[in-house]
Amino acid sequence: MITHRSGDTPGTTPKSLADVVDGADVLVCCGSGGVGKTTTAAVIGMEAARRGRRVVVVTIDPARRLADALGLVDGLTGDPQQVSIENVSPTGELWAMMLDTPAMFERVVRANAPDAAQADRIVENRFYRNISSALSGTQEYMASEALHELHGDERFDLVVVDTPPSRNALDFLEAPGVLTRFLDHKLFKLLMMPTRTGFKVLSIATQPILRAIGRVVGSDVLADTVAFFQAFAGMDVGFRQRAEAVTALLRADTTRFVLVASPQRDAITEASWFADQLASQGFDVHATVVNRLHPRFGAGSVSDASQRAMTATERGNAELAAVWANLAALRAIAAAERAELEPLLSRVHGSAVVEVPLLPSDVHDVDALDVLARHLFG
Amino acid sequence: MSNVNPLADLTSSNIVIVAGKGGVGKTTVTAVLARAAADAGQRVLVIELDGKPALAELLPGIDVRHISAADSLEEYLYEHGFKRIAKRLAATGVIDVIGTAAPGIDDLVVLGKIKQLERANQWDLIVVDGPAAGHAITFLTAASGLLDAVRGGPVREQAQDVLDMLRDTERCQALLVTLPEATPVNELIETSFAIEERVGVRLGPIVVNRVDTTAPLPDPHDVDFGRARVQVDDALAAAAFRRTQLEVQAHEIDRLSAAVPLAQIHLSARPVAGLTPDDIAILAAELAR
Numbered sequence: 001m002i003t004h005r006s007g008d009t010p011g012t013t014p015k016s017l018a019d020v021v022d023g024a025d026v027l028v029c030c031g032s033g034g035v036g037k038t039t040t041a042a043v044i045g046m047e048a049a050r051r052g053r054r055v056v057v058v059t060i061d062p063a064r065r066l067a068d069a070l071g072l073v074d075g076l077t078g079d080p081q082q083v084s085i086e087n088v089s090p091t092g093e094l095w096a097m098m099l100d101t102p103a104m105f106e107r108v109v110r111a112n113a114p115d116a117a118q119a120d121r122i123v124e125n126r127f128y129r130n131i132s133s134a135l136s137g138t139q140e141y142m143a144s145e146a147l148h149e150l151h152g153d154e155r156f157d158l159v160v161v162d163t164p165p166s167r168n169a170l171d172f173l174e175a176p177g178v179l180t181r182f183l184d185h186k187l188f189k190l191l192m193m194p195t196r197t198g199f200k201v202l203s204i205a206t207q208p209i210l211r212a213i214g215r216v217v218g219s220d221v222l223a224d225t226v227a228f229f230q231a232f233a234g235m236d237v238g239f240r241q242r243a244e245a246v247t248a249l250l251r252a253d254t255t256r257f258v259l260v261a262s263p264q265r266d267a268i269t270e271a272s273w274f275a276d277q278l279a280s281q282g283f284d285v286h287a288t289v290v291n292r293l294h295p296r297f298g299a300g301s302v303s304d305a306s307q308r309a310m311t312a313t314e315r316g317n318a319e320l321a322a323v324w325a326n327l328a329a330l331r332a333i334a335a336a337e338r339a340e341l342e343p344l345l346s347r348v349h350g351s352a353v354v355e356v357p358l359l360p361s362d363v364h365d366v367d368a369l370d371v372l373a374r375h376l377f378g
Numbered sequence: 379m380s381n382v383n384p385l386a387d388l389t390s391s392n393i394v395i396v397a398g399k400g401g402v403g404k405t406t407v408t409a410v411l412a413r414a415a416a417d418a419g420q421r422v423l424v425i426e427l428d429g430k431p432a433l434a435e436l437l438p439g440i441d442v443r444h445i446s447a448a449d450s451l452e453e454y455l456y457e458h459g460f461k462r463i464a465k466r467l468a469a470t471g472v473i474d475v476i477g478t479a480a481p482g483i484d485d486l487v488v489l490g491k492i493k494q495l496e497r498a499n500q501w502d503l504i505v506v507d508g509p510a511a512g513h514a515i516t517f518l519t520a521a522s523g524l525l526d527a528v529r530g531g532p533v534r535e536q537a538q539d540v541l542d543m544l545r546d547t548e549r550c551q552a553l554l555v556t557l558p559e560a561t562p563v564n565e566l567i568e569t570s571f572a573i574e575e576r577v578g579v580r581l582g583p584i585v586v587n588r589v590d591t592t593a594p595l596p597d598p599h600d601v602d603f604g605r606a607r608v609q610v611d612d613a614l615a616a617a618a619f620r621r622t623q624l625e626v627q628a629h630e631i632d633r634l635s636a637a638v639p640l641a642q643i644h645l646s647a648r649p650v651a652g653l654t655p656d657d658i659a660i661l662a663a664e665l666a667r
Contacts, residue, residue: 034401034562065561130481165400212460217480218528265652266432267401295619298612305609319596320603326595327609327616329649336650364560 017352020287024256026159031260032270033165036291038063040260041162043372049092056080056095056156060164065364104142105132112238127228139164140175148246176246183236256286263337272344287352294334295357302331384643385666389415391551392496395506397514398555399565403587407555408507409436413662420502447484450491458532482520489540518577544579551582558627567637583641591646
């Protein structure tokens with residue numbers, strides 16, 4: 001049973017996206033890949049800065065065109081860079097960065113290790129390098145770590161985070177626990193024998209299951225794995241506390257979730273699935289952004305336009321017929337998209353819903369970001 | 379359509395792996411290719427890797443299988459001398475640790491499973507709805523990565539077999555999917571170079587999905603609307619919108635052609651938000667034309 005917060009009660013008027021942003025100090029943009037999540041995060045960040053906030057936007061991919069649009073000539077980097085917006089807001093600030101997963105992971109390890117030598121042992125271990133670059137969930141884990149770090153950074157009062165293009169919303173919500181789950185792993189326990197002075201690593205030979213793994217992946221790979229768990233001995237408490245702090249931040253009242261979707265059936269299905277997953281964990285969707293909707297082109301109907309196309313054809317005016325037929329075709333697409341969206345929009349009826357029309361060309365400069373901002377914030 | 383006989387080109391290998399960024403319609407392309415080949419009389423198997431099963435619904439009458447890494451690994455262990463402990467390895471979650479200790483092993487066992495299905499000789503064509511987003515390169519490089527990392531044993535053998543399959547142009551090709559828009563085109567250009575350099579798998583023609591193939595619109599300002607007044611502005615706005623879209627599309631297709639010297643296949647945009655088996659059949663007929 002999910003307890004609904006006031007915003008989700010049927011009958012109350014959903015707030016605007018501006019209200020959602022004003023009341024937040026963390027905004028998490030989630031949704032499947034290809035729906036314009038990164039651009040949406042950037043536009044929200046820019047608008048918040050315009051409203052006087054000191055904002056940092058974290059993107060997951062290099063987003064070259066977005067960096068260009070923001071005037072960051074060297075592209076986005078792993079450290080926040082300030083975007084020049086003096087002409088937009090006298091007091092607000094906009095910063096942007098890209099998540100550098102391995103660098104972030106190393107920072108987290110170094111912050112938790114009792115000394116530099118132990119940190120070095122971990123970051124030089126091959127099993128660690130696999131985890132920091134290839135383990136599924138690592139990117140989400142580091143996104144949540146970055147969020148926590150930036151939230152505590154005095155320079156910013158709003159963190160907007162673009163989540164990795166996962167199919168699964170829970171990947172991000174459960175991300176803070178990725179490493180502790182690993183350390184809770186039965187294999188870790190198999191390897192570590194508690195002793196009076198701490199832990200002792202058991203011999204591989206004494207464990208049939210380890211011998212079996214060694215036969216599959218090779219003994220040197222297994223040796224790296226054992227060394228990794230050994231190097232982590234004693235650090236799990238710190239990681240667990242950190243994971244709890246990040247989880248608490250995700251659950252804070254001032255952390256808001258923005259669901260981003262596009263009107264294709266598969267993207268809508270994924271967005272509804274995201275909304276369900278968020279709800280199952282007790283999170284609300286505070287705002288829903290539907291990108292790239294075809295405009296309706298007036299209040300007229302599809303048949304108005306196709307009727308005129310037919311009349312023009314009958315009169316032998318092929319060019320005029322083509323122009324009316326085009327209006328009919330675009331209106332039909334607009335109607336079909338809205339029909340597809342209906343179930344999602346009733347699913348998230350408590351959230352602020354914003355529709356952003358499909359722009360005829362890609363977002364590649366500040367003007368285009370401005371156009372999007374006007375659609376998002378009215 | 380830029381090449382003479384796209385279907386023959388697409389079905390010239392036993393296995394076709396369809397790859398592309400999220401949202402470009404990888405699943406649609408998989409379905410269209412499978413439908414076209416099946417309608418041409420081939421025995422077709424479709425393989426779905428991750429995500430929610432969607433293809434069986436789009437492809438009535440065609441074999442569709444879902445292959446997961448966890449099941450493949452368990453099956454692999456079972457068949458490679460770990461009969462007694464395969465279940466236990468899976469149940470204790472040790473498989474996660476194996477996957478991390480030797481990254482790519484999950485992809486490798488999936489590719490190994492595909493190789494096994496190919497070797498069964500039950501199908502003329504196996505179409506794989508590849509992994510989403512940037513995962514395609516990781517997926518395809520899993521075998522060569524493991525060959526470097528693992529010095530001996532069954533994993534090394536499997537990696538070698540899979541690599542042989544991927545690099546044999548008669549057996550396998552990768553089909554990259556994009557949309558006629560800036561970001562997907564950029565992504566495809568990057569991916570195609572990476573795949574060529576790092577995997578050595580043959581790249582088939584590029585599939586440009588959702589191409590607006592309707593006739594070019596006349597400049598609406600040259601069109602005589604007669605006495606009509608109502609909705610004329612809407613028609614003008616709609617025409618301007620479509621004309622800009624067509625310009626952007628032509629520009630992006632040109633850019634793609636200039637950057638990647640591969641044949642292109644264009645699939646028309648269907649005027650609906652979600653495709654049905656009928657839409658797939660219409661697009662498949664276009665491909666076979």
